[in-house]
Amino acid sequence: MASATQLLLSVVTATLIFYVGKFIRHRHFYSKLPGPPHDFLWGHLKLYSETLALFPPQSHFQVVVTTIARKYNLPGLFYMDLWPLGPEQLIIADPALATRYVTGRILPKHHRLSEYLNPILGEGNIITSNGARWKRLHDMLAPAFSSAHVSRMAGMIAQDVKIFHDILRDLANSGKPFRLQDKITALAFDIIFRAIYGSSSSAQTQGNDDLDCLDAVASAVVTARETWNPFKMRDMAHNGASAAKSLDYSITTKIRTRFDALKQDSIDDTLCFMFMLLSTHPDVVGKLRNEHNRVYPSDVETTLSVLEINPQKLNELDYTTKVIKETLRIYPIGNTGRAPDVPGPITYKGKQYPTKKNTLICPVQHTWHMDEAVFPNPDNFDPDRFTGMDRASQIAWRPFERGNRGCLGQTLAMDEMKMVLVLTIRYFDLKCYGLKPNEKPRVPWTNMDLVFGDRAFQEFTTEAKPRDGMMMTAARVKTG
Numbered sequence: 001m002a003s004a005t006q007l008l009l010s011v012v013t014a015t016l017i018f019y020v021g022k023f024i025r026h027r028h029f030y031s032k033l034p035g036p037p038h039d040f041l042w043g044h045l046k047l048y049s050e051t052l053a054l055f056p057p058q059s060h061f062q063v064v065v066t067t068i069a070r071k072y073n074l075p076g077l078f079y080m081d082l083w084p085l086g087p088e089q090l091i092i093a094d095p096a097l098a099t100r101y102v103t104g105r106i107l108p109k110h111h112r113l114s115e116y117l118n119p120i121l122g123e124g125n126i127i128t129s130n131g132a133r134w135k136r137l138h139d140m141l142a143p144a145f146s147s148a149h150v151s152r153m154a155g156m157i158a159q160d161v162k163i164f165h166d167i168l169r170d171l172a173n174s175g176k177p178f179r180l181q182d183k184i185t186a187l188a189f190d191i192i193f194r195a196i197y198g199s200s201s202s203a204q205t206q207g208n209d210d211l212d213c214l215d216a217v218a219s220a221v222v223t224a225r226e227t228w229n230p231f232k233m234r235d236m237a238h239n240g241a242s243a244a245k246s247l248d249y250s251i252t253t254k255i256r257t258r259f260d261a262l263k264q265d266s267i268d269d270t271l272c273f274m275f276m277l278l279s280t281h282p283d284v285v286g287k288l289r290n291e292h293n294r295v296y297p298s299d300v301e302t303t304l305s306v307l308e309i310n311p312q313k314l315n316e317l318d319y320t321t322k323v324i325k326e327t328l329r330i331y332p333i334g335n336t337g338r339a340p341d342v343p344g345p346i347t348y349k350g351k352q353y354p355t356k357k358n359t360l361i362c363p364v365q366h367t368w369h370m371d372e373a374v375f376p377n378p379d380n381f382d383p384d385r386f387t388g389m390d391r392a393s394q395i396a397w398r399p400f401e402r403g404n405r406g407c408l409g410q411t412l413a414m415d416e417m418k419m420v421l422v423l424t425i426r427y428f429d430l431k432c433y434g435l436k437p438n439e440k441p442r443v444p445w446t447n448m449d450l451v452f453g454d455r456a457f458q459e460f461t462t463e464a465k466p467r468d469g470m471m472m473t474a475a476r477v478k479t480g
């Protein structure tokens with residue numbers, strides 16, 4: 001009996017020694033690497049959570065990384081030791097290094113992305129796949145998003161955007177505040193549905209069950225991520241699975257892998273932030289209106305016809321493109337997470353930086369998009385900064401990421417956002433509703449919250465979303 005107890009004690013002691021040894025080796029390894037102050041007990045966990053607490057609830061981690069990079073003056077590349085709650089991260093904050101490592105090579109997507117996104121996007125989706133599976137999906141989807149195909153679809157897209165225009169007109173007539181995000185999400189869903197299946201989903205006018213199911217899956221996964229309560233986690237897993245089952249049932253007649261692309265709601269996030277920024281920049285709105293009046297007829301019906309007949313005219317919208325680019329510079333919707341293809345050092349400025357099999361390589365666009373050295377006065381919404389911009393800054397703009405794993409939907413997204421602006425900005429003034437500007441800035445690198453309150457900070461759901469659905473009011477622009 002005594003020997004059984006001794007045996008048990010030895011096993012417990014050996015296990016303890018093993019884990020303490022592992023802990024010490026791990027923390028020691030990261031304490032020697034470039035990064036913010038490292039705590040032997042907490043690694044960077046405490047710093048991370050203290051920095052996150054500076055922001056409103058559920059803020060996107062990219063603002064945490066930017067704050068830490070700025071506070072501790074960490075240019076280029078640094079490590080975040082979030083073990084055991086998260087993988088150790090190698091943050092890339094230099095766009096040139098991102099170009100070298102993410103554009104130049106196809107580093108595999110990190111398994112953490114699959115763990116988080118697969119419950120929402122489905123197993124084997126293009127965003128988290130690697131290798132032959134990704135190649136097959138990419139080759140299948142790429143023609144649907146080519147410039148030529150998007151151009152052919154422009155007329156159909158314009159019709160959906162016109163429905164959005166009509167909805168705004170009714171809202172302007174009513175004067176009632178509304179959640180802009182809901183309206184734009186339905187628009188984006190209609191368009192992408194049409195792009196892939198060639199028919200309308202009528203999400204804007206009648207609502208759509210598939211869209212509701214998508215929302216339910218995403219919201220269950222996000223709630224499960226935010227809670228420590230095991231019962232709530234279980235309930236959310238159940239809710240998410242049953243919404244996903246309904247969705248799968250509803251799309252059995254459609255090609256599942258293509259459906260994955262529907263889960264891109266990045267366009268509506270971007271448009272919400274664009275209208276938010278425009279609401280306080282009448283000078284930018286004036287320039288947009290001038291450009292649209294120069295390229296298109298003044299009335300909405302004839303403009304719609306031109307959009308349908310001659311979609312190439314969208315390429316003449318130089319300033320409009322800059323407005324979209326500037327919005328995505330300040331509010332990128334998220335970033336990629338890669339794993340080293342072969343664990344080994346990354347060479348940067350002549351020095352070598354180690355990676356392990358599990359290291360999450362994270363180029364954080366937001367951090368260099370808000371870097372004074374790359375984009376001067378980064379907190380200013382200034383579309384004209386893209387005029388005559390030097391090559392380094394041009395390449396540093398990477399909200400769609402770049403290279404083989406860059407966004408397939410970029411052309412579609414840009415064209416859609418241009419059409420939305422063309423069919424709205426000359427006809428409506430949109431104003432933020434219920435803003436509560438902060439009295440002092442939450443963090444030193446932005447004053448946006450002095451104007452927009454906590455809405456200035458993107459919320460982390462599946463990507464970087466607007467807070468509270470971006471409540472707005474619309475008013476019709478007086479002509480003559």
Ligand code: HEM
Nearest residue numbers: 126127261264266267270336399400401405407408409413
């Ligand atoms: C403003 C709008 C958009 C932004 C900012 C954006 C951004 C991105 C980013 C950053 C990635 C890389 C993700 C990663 O590496 O983990 C990506 C990938 C992708 N995006 Fe987008 N996206 C947008 C709209 C769209 C749209 C409308 C579609 C299509 C319906 C789309 C389809 C895709 C696909 C299929 C990929 C995966 C490409 C691959 O892995 O080969 N995106 N997007």
